Amino acid sequence: MRAIDDIALSLRLGQLHPTSVLNTLIATENEGGLGAVRQLERHLTRSADALNERQHPHSQLAQIWLSATRAYLVAQTEQKRAV
Numbered sequence: 001m002r003a004i005d006d007i008a009l010s011l012r013l014g015q016l017h018p019t020s021v022l023n024t025l026i027a028t029e030n031e032g033g034l035g036a037v038r039q040l041e042r043h044l045t046r047s048a049d050a051l052n053e054r055q056h057p058h059s060q061l062a063q064i065w066l067s068a069t070r071a072y073l074v075a076q077t078e079q080k081r082a083v
Contacts, residue, residue, distance in 0.1 A: 001028070001031075001036070001039075001040070002024075002027065002028075002031070003024050003025075003027065003028045003040050004040070004043065006020065006024045007024070007044070007047075007062075007065055010061060010065075011051075011056075011058045011061055011062060012058075014057070014058045014061065016061050016064060016065070021064075021065065021068045022068075022072075025037060025040075025068065025069060025072045028040055029076070034073065034076060034077075037069065037072065037073055037076070038073065040069055041066065041069045041070060041073060044062065044065055044066040044069055045066060047062055048062040048063050048065075048066045
């Protein structure tokens, strides 16, 4: 999954741009639907917890990725219900 590579790179660099986050989430949905985004959310949940436990210097970025992914899922679900 390309999204995991994008997330890993941002964690290694310690940088995150909102446009990159949104583009990654859109690309993930385009590749595999909302199911792929949900799978990414589960992966991020485990990863953010692990980084937090290890007190990784960029663990906050993992939490931001997770929050953004959850917000994206909520927005997309609401949008599909409205249609």
